[in-house]
Every structure is written in C-alpha cells, then in structure tokens.
Amino acid sequence: MQRRIQRTVTIAALVSVVTLTVGACGGSGFSDSGGAGGTGAGTDGELTSSKDGLTVLFAPSGDAETASVTSAVESWSKSSGVGTTVVPATQLNQQLSQGFASGKPADVFYLSSDALAGYASNGSLLAYGDRLPNKDDFYPALVKSFTYDGKFYCAPKDFSTLQLVINTDMWKAAGLTDADVPTTWDQLKTVSQKLTRDGHVGLSVSGEYARLGAFMVQAGGNLMNADSTEATADSQANVQALQYVKGLLDGGELKYAKDLGAGWGGEAFGKGLAAMTIEGNWITGALSKDYPGVKYQVVELPAGPAGKGSLQFSNCWGIAADSPNQAAALKLVEQLTSADSQLAFSKAFGPMPSIGSAAEQWKTENPQLVPFLDAVDYAQGVPTAKGSADVVTDLNSKLESLATGDPQQILSQTQTNLQALTGK
Amino acid sequence: MSTTSTTTGPAGPVTTRPRRSAARSGEAVSGWLFTAPVVVLLGLFLGVPVLMALWVSVSDWTGRGSPFSAGVHFVGARNYSELLTGGGLATQDFGTALKNNAWYVVVVVPVQTALSLVLAVLVNQAALRGRGFFRTAFYFPSVTSSVAITVLWLFLFSASGAVNQVLGWVGINGPNWFNDPTGVLHALLKALGVQDGPAALTDHRLLGVTWWDWLGGPSVAMSAFIVMAVFTTSGTFMLLFVAALQNLSGEVTEAAVMDGANGWQRFWRITLPQLRPTLFTVLTLGLIGTWQVFDQIYTGTQGAPGKTTLTPAYLSYQTSFVNQEWGQGAAIAFILFVIIVVLTLFQRWLLRERSERRPRPVRRASERGTR
Numbered sequence: 001m002q003r004r005i006q007r008t009v010t011i012a013a014l015v016s017v018v019t020l021t022v023g024a025c026g027g028s029g030f031s032d033s034g035g036a037g038g039t040g041a042g043t044d045g046e047l048t049s050s051k052d053g054l055t056v057l058f059a060p061s062g063d064a065e066t067a068s069v070t071s072a073v074e075s076w077s078k079s080s081g082v083g084t085t086v087v088p089a090t091q092l093n094q095q096l097s098q099g100f101a102s103g104k105p106a107d108v109f110y111l112s113s114d115a116l117a118g119y120a121s122n123g124s125l126l127a128y129g130d131r132l133p134n135k136d137d138f139y140p141a142l143v144k145s146f147t148y149d150g151k152f153y154c155a156p157k158d159f160s161t162l163q164l165v166i167n168t169d170m171w172k173a174a175g176l177t178d179a180d181v182p183t184t185w186d187q188l189k190t191v192s193q194k195l196t197r198d199g200h201v202g203l204s205v206s207g208e209y210a211r212l213g214a215f216m217v218q219a220g221g222n223l224m225n226a227d228s229t230e231a232t233a234d235s236q237a238n239v240q241a242l243q244y245v246k247g248l249l250d251g252g253e254l255k256y257a258k259d260l261g262a263g264w265g266g267e268a269f270g271k272g273l274a275a276m277t278i279e280g281n282w283i284t285g286a287l288s289k290d291y292p293g294v295k296y297q298v299v300e301l302p303a304g305p306a307g308k309g310s311l312q313f314s315n316c317w318g319i320a321a322d323s324p325n326q327a328a329a330l331k332l333v334e335q336l337t338s339a340d341s342q343l344a345f346s347k348a349f350g351p352m353p354s355i356g357s358a359a360e361q362w363k364t365e366n367p368q369l370v371p372f373l374d375a376v377d378y379a380q381g382v383p384t385a386k387g388s389a390d391v392v393t394d395l396n397s398k399l400e401s402l403a404t405g406d407p408q409q410i411l412s413q414t415q416t417n418l419q420a421l422t423g424k
Numbered sequence: 425m426s427t428t429s430t431t432t433g434p435a436g437p438v439t440t441r442p443r444r445s446a447a448r449s450g451e452a453v454s455g456w457l458f459t460a461p462v463v464v465l466l467g468l469f470l471g472v473p474v475l476m477a478l479w480v481s482v483s484d485w486t487g488r489g490s491p492f493s494a495g496v497h498f499v500g501a502r503n504y505s506e507l508l509t510g511g512g513l514a515t516q517d518f519g520t521a522l523k524n525n526a527w528y529v530v531v532v533v534p535v536q537t538a539l540s541l542v543l544a545v546l547v548n549q550a551a552l553r554g555r556g557f558f559r560t561a562f563y564f565p566s567v568t569s570s571v572a573i574t575v576l577w578l579f580l581f582s583a584s585g586a587v588n589q590v591l592g593w594v595g596i597n598g599p600n601w602f603n604d605p606t607g608v609l610h611a612l613l614k615a616l617g618v619q620d621g622p623a624a625l626t627d628h629r630l631l632g633v634t635w636w637d638w639l640g641g642p643s644v645a646m647s648a649f650i651v652m653a654v655f656t657t658s659g660t661f662m663l664l665f666v667a668a669l670q671n672l673s674g675e676v677t678e679a680a681v682m683d684g685a686n687g688w689q690r691f692w693r694i695t696l697p698q699l700r701p702t703l704f705t706v707l708t709l710g711l712i713g714t715w716q717v718f719d720q721i722y723t724g725t726q727g728a729p730g731k732t733t734l735t736p737a738y739l740s741y742q743t744s745f746v747n748q749e750w751g752q753g754a755a756i757a758f759i760l761f762v763i764i765v766v767l768t769l770f771q772r773w774l775l776r777e778r779s780e781r782r783p784r785p786v787r788r789a790s791e792r793g794t795r
Contacts, residue, residue: 091745093745093746094745094746097487097744097745097748098745100487100488100489101487101488101489103488103489103490115746118747118748119748121486122486122487122488122748123486123488124487124488258600258603258729259600261582261583261584261600386748387513387747387749389746389747390513390517390747391513393727393731394513394516394517394731397605397728397729397730397731398730400605400729400730401605401730417512417513420512420513
C-alpha cells in the first residue's frame with residue numbers, strides 16, 4: 001500500500017514538473033511575441049514599425065472577392081515595397097481568435113461590427129480610426145458602428161443596406177403600375193395582397209432580425225440605441241413593428257423564405273416563389289449569377305409611423321494591436337479604403353463604398369441600385385455591444401415562430417438579455 | 425477510477441512478497457524509461473492542454489496572449505455559476521444545449537445498440553449467403569467521413585429532397601426537416617389537441633428552459649441527426665458484437681438446444697448474457713460519442729433552427745471562439761466531462777447490479793443484491 005502511495009506521489013510530481021516546464025515555455029513564448037513589437041506597442045503611443053511583411057486575413061463571399069482583394073493588396077505591396085500575404089479565411093472569427101491567443105495575429109483583417117466589442121475589450125485591436133486622414137469622409141452611422149468606448153477603432157471597408165426588391169413581371173401581371181410602389185405600411189400590405197397569386201406570395205423575407213429590424217427602424221425603434229450602450233428592445237415602436245409583420249404573416253401575403261423551401265429571401269425571389277423581398281445590395285450579384293432571367297426593380301422600403309428606415313451592415317479593416325508593423329498596416333488600409341479601391345471592389349463583388357466622396361460616381365455607375373445608397377441617410381446599424389450577436393441569434397429563433405408568438409413577450413425577453421450585456 | 429486500479433494492479437503481487445529493493449528499483453527505472461515517450465507525449469498533448477483548459481475555466485482570460493500571463497486572474501467558480509445559476513442567456517443556451525443533447529443520447533444510444541446487435545446476429549448466421557458483403561455494407565457508413573455524410577444528409581432531408589419525395593409516394597407530406605424546430609413530442613401532443621402544457625410545467629424552469637420544453641422531445645431537425653447517428657455508428661458497434669459473437673463457445677448453445685430452448689430463448693438467455701462485457705463497451709462508447717456530437721452540427725445546422733440542434737460541445741466552441749467568453753466555453757467542456765463520467769459510472773453500476781436475464785430481474789437482483 002505504501003509503495004502504491006509512493007508511486008502515486010512520484011507520478012504526480014513528474015506530471016507537475018512536466019506541466020510546469022511546458023507551461024513556462026509556452027508562457028514565455030507567448031509573452032515574447034507580445035512584447036516583440038518593441039518600439040512602443042502601446043495603443044496611445046507611436047505605431048510599431050518594422051521590416052516585417054503584413055498578413056491580410058479576410059472572409060471572401062466568393063472567388064470574385066478573393067481575386068479583387070488579392071490584386072488590390074498585391075499592387076499596394078509592389079508600390080510600397082512591403083511584403084504581403086493574403087489569406088482567405090473559412091472561419092474568420094475562429095482564425096482571428098487563434099491569432100490573438102497566440103500573440104501572432106494577422107496584421108490586417110475583416111472585422112464585423114458585432115465582433116468589434118469582443119476584440120476591442122480585450123485589447124486585441126489597434127484603435128487607429130482617428131489617425132486616418134480622411135476619417136470625416138466615412139459615413140457617420142458607419143463610424144458609430146465601429147466606435148467602442150468612445151474610440152473610433154477601424155475604417156469601414158464598405159457597407160450594405162436593405163431595400164425592397166420587386167419582380168417587375170409579377171408586378172405588371174397583377175395590374176400594378178409605377179404609381180403603386182408602396183410608400184407606407186398600409187400600401188405595402190395592399191400590394192402584397194394583390195401580388196399573392198398564381199402560386200407565389202407577395203412578400204418573402206428571412207425570418208430574422210437582420211431583415212425584420214428594418215420595420216423596427218421605420219416605426220422609430222431598434223434593439224439598442226445608436227451607441228449600443230442602452231437596450232431599447234421592448235419599446236412600443238418595436239412592438240408595433242412586429243405586430244405589423246405578424247399581421248402580414250397571418251394574412252398569408254408574407255411568408256418566411258424557409259417556409260417556401262428557400263434558404264433566404266433572394267432565393268425565394270429568384271425562384272419566383274415571391275414577388276417582393278427585402279434584401280441588401282448583395283442580392284443583385286446572386287440574381288445575375290443564379291437567376292439571370294428574373295427582371296427586378298429596387299425601390300426604397302415604405303415609410304413606417306416614424307418615417308423611412310432600413311438596416312445597414314458593414315465590416316471594417318481591423319489592425320492588430322500585436323502587429324509588429326502597424327504603420328505599414330495603416331498605409332495599406334488607407335489605400336484599401338480609398339475611393340478608387342472601393343469602387344473597384346464594388347464593381348467586382350457588390351458592396352457600396354463607405355465614403356461620401358465616392359457616392360456620386362457609384363450612383364452613376366449603378367443607376368438602378370441608387371435606393372440602396374440613399375438608405376445611408378436613415379439606415380441604422382445592428383447592435384454592437386459585446387455578446388449582442390448571441391442575443392440576436394436568440395431573438396431570431398423566436399422570430400421564426402412570430403406567427404404564433406406574442407411580440408411583446410418576445411421583445412421583453414430580448415430586452416432582459418440585452419440589459420444583461422449593458423448592465424455589467 | 426477503474427483505470428487507476430488496473431494500472432497499479434501489477435504491483436499487487438510484488439507488495440505482498442517484497443524482494444530485494446535494488447533489483448526492484450532497477451526494474452522501475454527501466455519501466456519508466458520504456459514508458460517515458462508515451463508519458464511525455466500524453467502529458468504534452470493531453471495532460472497540459474487539459475490542465476490549461478481547467479485553468480481557463482476558472483479564470484477571466486479574454487483570449488489575448490497566454491492564459492498564464494500576469495493580467496489573467498483567478499475568478500473561482502464564476503464561469504460555472506454563470507452557466508448553471510446565472511439565469512441569463514448563457515444559462516438558457518446551456519440548458520437548451522443539454523436538453524437537445526439529452527434527447528439525442530436517449531434515442532440514439534438504445535437504438536444504435538439494438539440495431540447493431542441485430543445486424544451482428546444477422547451477419548453472424550452461418551446460413552446467410554454473402555456474409556462478407558453485408559458485413560462490409562453495414563460497416564461502410566462508419567468509414568465515411570462525418571462531414572461528407574452530413575452534407576449528404578442535408579440534401580436527402582431538404583424540403584424537396586429524396587426523403588420527402590419517398591414520403592410523398594405514400595401520401596405523407598414530409599416536414600421541412602432541417603428547418604423545423606418543433607419538438608417531436610410536442611407535435612404529437614398537438615395532433616392530439618394539446619396546444620400548451622399545464623402551467624405547472626410551463627411556469628417552472630430548469631437551467632432557463634421550461635419543463636414543458638425539456639419534455640418536448642428532439643426537434644424534427646434533431647431527429648434527422650438522430651437517424652444519421654444511428655446510420656453511421658451502428659456499423660462500428662456491429663463489428664464489436666460480431667467479434668464477441670464469434671468468441672462464444674458453441675457448447676453452451678448446444679446444451680441449450682438439448683434442453684429444448686428455442687431460438688428466441690437461446691438469444692435472450694444464452695447469447696445476450698454472455699455478451700454483457702461487449703454490451704457495456706458499446707453502451708459506454710455510444711454514450712461518450714453522443715454526448716460529444718460536434719462535427720455534424722458544425723457542418724450542418726450550427727444550432728439552427730431555433731437553437732434546437734445546439735449541443736454542449738458546439739456551444740462550447742461558439743462561446744469561446746465566436747463570443748470570446750473563453751472561461752465559459754472551457755467551463756461548458758468540463759461540465760460535459762463530468763456528465764459523461766457520471767453517466768458512465770451509473771451505467772457500469774446498472775449493468776453490474778442487474779441479473780443476466782431481463783425477464784426476472786427482481787429475484788436475481790435480490791440474490792445478488794447483498795454484494
């Protein structure tokens with residue numbers, strides 16, 4: 001028995017020695033790279049600068065985006081003489097997390113507005129927004145989406161908004177004219193009813209906040225205030241918006257895309273299962289690629305009780321606080337967010353430029369998509385508080401059964417969840 | 425527990441009859457020398473990461489730099505209490521994940537065990553033609569990568585997929601499988617006219633999920649995953665049963681034949697009791713595998729629809745990598761670990777206490793109950 005105890009003790013000792021050794025190695029390795037920036041890695045001080053090349057990590061929507069981002073980065077690399085590696089990510093958040101944990105993150109990367117708070121709060125990001133020479137050129141609503149704790153963290157790389165997309169053939173078949181384009185909720189309901197015929201529904205959207213939220217904005221609400229510091233989910237405006245949607249669902253003129261057997265509104269629209277959908281400017285690429293025969297028109301969403309409203313979505317170019325060459329990274333981002341680059345990106349894969357100075361040219365080049373850019377005046381961002389993505393997912397799971405659910409109850413649950421984020 | 429007692433087992437005879445210590449210490453040294461590579465490898469790639477994760481689960485590490493760096497603090501059981509008693513979204517998600525996975529386990533483990541046993545008995549019959557073919561065919565799904573099978577499943581069970589087409593032939597309007605969050609039992613009750621549960625069930629919650637929801641059964645989407653799990657793993661376990669069946673001596677069975685036992689009786693009273701060690705292995709492996717379901721969810725639904733395919737393993741990943749709540753993510757993993765260990769011990773106890781024969785458990789249990 002004693003031997004056994006001795007043996008156990010020996011094993012325990014051995015294991016702990018091994019653990020400590022390895023742990024220590026790992027520890028020193030990590031902190032090494034953390035301090036390797038050397039020349040003032042502090043967020044307030046000078047930017048780090050070195051001979052190191054830059055790694056650019058991004059999540060492409062398809063081959064077109066990969067190709068155009070790669071060529072933009074490579075041409076900058078040639079003119080600046082800084083080496084670059086472009087890495088298309090399959091799981092962006094996961095790859096970012098691994099990078100930050102190891103102390104050797106990608107230098108420049110895509111970052112969605114709802115992931116910003118998480119990475120900003122643990123100090124992984126460089127808040128470089130105020131160093132941008134053209135920072136006033138970015139749309140203020142977008143800047144707000146990438147501001148955390150009063151600091152403008154990163155430059156919005158582009159953006160998208162929601163508008164109403166109409167199948168013009170079905171529109172005509174229902175006897176509707178340009179004068180019938182809905183400008184109020186009541187009109188939207190009426191045309192949806194008229195368009196619900198011949199085996200298709202009037203309107204189909206994905207049953208999620210990222211689409212139905214537009215109605216909340218039109219009613220004067222949203223899940224959180226503009227700075228995402230206060231939860232406003234259970235406001236009367238939001239209840240009114242969801243009740244309106246519920247009414248459309250009950251009437252049968254609105255059906256969720258998944259209930260039509262489609263993955264998203266664009267698919268339902270493209271397949272001719274719905275005459276209208278609410279989607280962002282990315283729908284144009286999908287329609288021309290998968291459903292080239294569909295004729296459509298983009299119009300502004302109808303105004304609700306509080307006026308026009310839409311949602312906007314954006315990613316920014318994040319720069320890592322642990323990057324050994326922040327100065328070069330900043331130069332790269334300046335190049336990538338310039339009007340020329342953004343217009344080229346827009347041509348290649350669809351999003352709209354995030355700077356006001358590129359607006360006119362974009363409108364001339366995309367006359368039929370102008371409503372999307374017009375939304376910049378009244379569109380609001382999605383919540384960006386840390387953990388809000390989770391709350392939105394939870395809300396989405398409840399919105400799926402909105403037809404049988406109680407809007408007030410759904411929203412007060414969401415309010416509680418959001419308050420838990422801001423309360424601490 | 426069992427592993428420690430078996431590893432120290434060989435030391436038993438030595439301790440009862442002490443030898444010269446010099447020779448023994450020489451043996452011990454060479455013993456350690458021979459096992460050193462494995463000990464180091466296991467320690468490096470298993471022990472250290474597990475201990476690191478354990479530390480993360482009781483720390484406030486935010487995911488930047490090393491978890492052992494100076495800025496990371498010990499926070500006690502905060503991450504655990506947030507999950508188990510916090511009452512917020514974290515608790516609800518964890519409760520939902522446990523609920524989903526519990527139903528998955530409850531259905532998959534018995535069904536796959538029974539099916540694999542049946543398949544094993546079938547392919548083990550001397551009379552069967554083309555045994556080799558069937559053995560290969562049944563085993564085939566287990567060899568295929570789970571990602572490939574998941575993708576296949578997404579196609580088969582899509583709204584207009586093959587499964588619904590076949591159901592259509594017999595006049596059944598199939599559900600929109602991977603988009604249907606309705607609990608199967610809830611759907612059955614609804615068909616019987618029960619819309620809402622009694623207040624006693626809907627007003628009280630466990631881990632943020634109402635008792636009514638706990639009892640809702642797996643969602644339609646989860647059911648498709650359940651079918652998939654049975655389909656893919658039955659082959660593996662069939663192989664274990666076949667091996668065990670081939671090890672059984674024919675004499676006992678022959679004696680039973682002489683005593684006039686028919687085929688059914690021989691199976692239940694002769695064959696099955698002898699398979700008990702294998703049954704334990706299969707149940708344990710099944711239990712562990714089903715509690716850790718991850719790749720299907722990751723490639724397939726990512727928790728949708730309505731969070732009804734969320735599982736603790738996937739939630740742990742999501743909490744850590746996407747939501748940056750590393751402590752909570754690690755805590756989920758350790759709670760899952762405890763659940764699996766406890767259930768395995770329980771099952772071990774269950775299989776040991778029960779009699780060999782199911783029909784008369786009471787008498788036999790009382791005979792052996794004094795142990």
